[in-house]
Amino acid sequence: MGFYDSVYKMGLLLCDRDGGLKPMDAEQLRECAHEMVDFIADYYKNIESFPVLSQVQPGYLRELLPDSAPACPESLQDVLDDVQNKILPGVTHWQSPEYFAYFPSNSSVAGFLGEMLSAGINMVGFSWITSPAATELEMIVLDWLAKALNLPDEFLSQGKGGGVIQGTASEAVLVVLLAARDKVLRRVGKDAIGKLVAYSSDQTHSALLKACKIAGIHSENCRVLKTDASSEYALSPESLSEAISQDIASGLIPFFLCATVRKLGKCWYYIINSCGSSASTGKISNSNGLWLHVDAAYAGSACICPEFRHYIDGVEEANSFNMNAHKWFLTNFDCSALWVKDRSALIQSLSTNPEFLQNKVSFSRQHGCGFQRLASPLRTQVQAYIRNHIELARKFEEFVKLDPRFEVAARRNFSLVCFRLLPTDQNNLESANRLNHELLDAVNSTGKLFISHTVLSNKYVLRFAVGAPLTEERHVVAAWTTLQEKASELLRNSQDSSAVV
Template identity: 70%
Template sequence: MDAEQLRECAHKMVDFISDYYKNIENFPVLSQVQPGYLRELLPDSAPTHPESFQDVLNDVQAKILPGVTHWQSPDYFAYFPSNSSVAGFLGEMLSAGINMVGFSWITSPAATELEMIVLDWLAKALKLPDEFLSIGPGGGVIQGTASEAVLVVLLAARDKVLRKVGKDAIGKLVVYSSDQTHSALQKACQIGGIHPENHRVLKTDPSTEYALSPESFCEAISHDIASGLIPFFLCATVGTTSSTAVDPLLALGEITKSNGMWFHVDAAYAGSACICQSSATILMDRSALIQSLSTNPEFLKNKASQGNMVVDYKDWQIPLGRRFRSLKLWMVLRLYGLENLQAYIRNHIELAKMFEELVKQDPRFEVAAPRKFSLVCLRLLPPQNNEDCANKLNHDLLESVNSTGKIFISHTVLSSKYVLRFAVGAPLTEERHIVAAWKVLQEEASALLRIL
């Protein structure tokens, strides 16, 4: 680690990355390589002697980039956006530069304190009640991913109820969600040892726009209690993955409250992620989380921790180690400001509305679920209303659209219908990309319908 060598190489890397963004539209957005392509291009063991930085950069250009799916491309409309920004990139750089491990307050007080402060900023920006702020019983933490966020709260809720009813009752604990809830909850249940048959996946349908019905939730609880089971956790969603449905939080919250259940709201897409692209977990009461995830080995003890004077984020998350995560969020909030971030999100929603209008104007297509944010669900209608071939038709349309390399979209299934998902939100996407994307979809649809 030589400061001047770092300076020289890192300046070259900055230019490499800036050039990548300048030319990002020239790549096929979905990588078109075949499985196993890279093994043929690289040696089968590590070099004994050093190679030059330029050789490695050349390999990145020639061998790695063709295998990259370009999430930052303006033509990326798949899954949900996961965006970089100048400010976010600078935050990542600084975090990698300082390269500390922030498990306890003492291992870098600034890392813990900045995270507490910016998550309070975020809670205020989201207009959450004061209980969620770190000065009270609540507080926030940035998890590595949204999956970890739902896992840690599930574990906190599990252990809280098991402390009451005894740990042998784990086979009786019941988790509730809708059939639109993200698969991260199912995985969290697997990890936490919740029996799969005790995960109630409540059916939704177009009548509620794929939102969870409080009535069916109530019914399920009553049935489970009558069977001697213990309802303890509900995961509701604001902006589901398939169609950005919004569960009725107020009504659901009343039910969880009267049944003494943990109420978790997953807003990974439509909530905080819209503002800051990070996996913030904000709690009303942090104590159950800490009770579940604490360890206190001798080699980590220190005066500040033993005196309960500080937060040690190791006890709020799965791993021990953690990066200086808050630098990124802090830089994004400061370098853009809340007003610009709001405008940025509104712009994506406007672009999605525009796309929705284009879909509506073509009678061969339908909008397959109400658009709420910046995701449009659509499908190509089958000729002669022949629903039997509709799913295959849309599956083939997805494959042919993505094979062009011009845009990348993904899919889901809603009420047994195969549906295309067009998620607007990449940072470089402008109106012209939306128009061009729609043209690609129309052209590929025409070609498919022609050979039917």
């Protein structure tokens, strides 16, 4: 699944110069695509000239476009002019070196070329025969990546496990939740669906709750276990054990645990390791028959660096493991790698076998929905790439520490710094939150950078996530300068207004 930009009136391209119908002409493709390459290369050349966060107002585009599809063909140049003048102002530039919001969504030359090749061949790989290379390359490349991450052999495709590409981490958690649900329901009977309980911490992505809704798991049976600053927002094995025992005592059926290796509001964290009791949560999960899913959507990329691999120690206890190559692994959106130890559970849960899929070769494959644009960049290069981002984040963190008006709001593990502006009246949480919200809006409105926020223990906290492929030290310095300037303005204004009062 992907969110994409668009070309919205390419009618011309269905015709040749004489008006004949040629929807896919090799020479027209060549000519137009070369033109498009230059458009996109120029976009990257000039990417710093755009406001990072789009500054348009809701509904802006309907005023610029006609009410129904254009009737006359236009030249490609006219279309590109429209993209430049009408579409790009409404784009938030995720690839900008000044993009520090949410999470990175890396593109790269390799990723872009992979997309081109995919789009060029444009096949639909719903079974092996519909394009053998699709199924096989997916399996091979995911084995490569599993080895690069040092995952246990049970996750490789040559045994009972294997990897499969999903669109997003949200799809990945849905897919394994369904497999886990059906596995337990085969044992206890499907009418027990109302008794199934899923566990996570309050730092787990909301995608799990959505997956539970889809799968028919009752919302009151989704245990979102509380964490707090004292344990650095990690789930303790003790509280998990207690919740499981209580549920069993109430006649409920624990079946799923989602462990998260992630940027919290605060920092990346792995609930299994966070208590220092490396695999204990995994063991609790195993001994209670829970399916343990490890969601390392972002942090997974960092784990190809030996110094960060320990964040997924304990993964050998898991049933499934997921990381998003489209986040920090230089692969275009969307490409999320999911590994399972028992691929038959996925197949049982998600396969249908209609007549039209019967053919000479029946090739057992997992339920896959994405494929192989994974560029498989070389390990040492990605390691250097990731280390550089983390170093830039460390520098930003230093800047924050050196300015007494600010505080670092949580420990930084990887490339995310959570921080906030301290209010003059530090006891007034509400005014502190308002101040930081105002600072967020003020810096984002400059168009010079884009950051986002979260709330940790009721504090409104700013997030500075380093990870765009073009980000250099000078961008981090400039971003900090803007933040300081806007903070000074805000503090001056708030003092002025207190003075007036």
